Amino acid sequence: MPPHVLPSFGLMHSVTHRFNDLDTVIDSLHELFDEWSVSAETGPDFDETTFDRAKLAIHEWVANLVQHADFGAETPRVGLTARLEENTVFCCIEDNSSGFDFEGQIALREHALQAFPERGMGLLMLRACSESLTYEQVSGSVNRLCFTVAADQDPWLNIPF
């Protein structure tokens, strides 16, 4: 594990970590999430693909931050908290970018998707994977995305073919 990843596994049902290097954040969060999901204590009926869907949703959001977010002159900070509650994975991602109009971008992409789209699916995939999604500015410089991914979901995204 790279030296900037120092996860706290005190409670195996949750993990919290802060990243500040956009060059390595994707690999680091995958490594962190994989280690956490392996160690998390799940019930016998828990569907392991729930972790994959949660990780995909997190990946899409952080990929969006890496590619498009405006951090201005600030050192980028991205914080991840993931928690397992019975058969549901709760995820929360905070960042110090200038934020953006999430609902507006979702609406734009829903109407702009062409057949076999090359771009514009990321936020739609995030939303399709998740439930109870909220995105808000929680202080002057922190944006917070929270969502849940439930084991009993069978989500799908209508992509034009």
Added chain:
Amino acid sequence: MAETTMSFGIKQHNDETVIIEIGKALDFRNAADFKALCQQEVEEGARHFILDFSETGVLDSTGLGSIFSLYRQVSPMKGQVVFASVARPVQVVVQLTRTYKVFRQFPTVESACEAL
């Protein structure tokens, strides 16, 4: 952005069919490399592509978009893009987006080669 070390392996099955080993990830960091590689293969005569996902832990929306781009390119030539040895994280994306309707899946690269 740091230069990624993620690269793809290529095997020629026959004059028209190539196997691309996707490796660890196909995502926004290397999707452009994937497109360039496929473009080169098409220019050299390939029209059937077997994508080997046996080692793949990450397929994201941009990676999937680059596969759509390849499909748009080869389908007018009656070419095919098929998935082989699909790892669980990739299967989640396939199920979510229902792309199993477009890309045939095979349990192994060998079975894909036999079918094409």
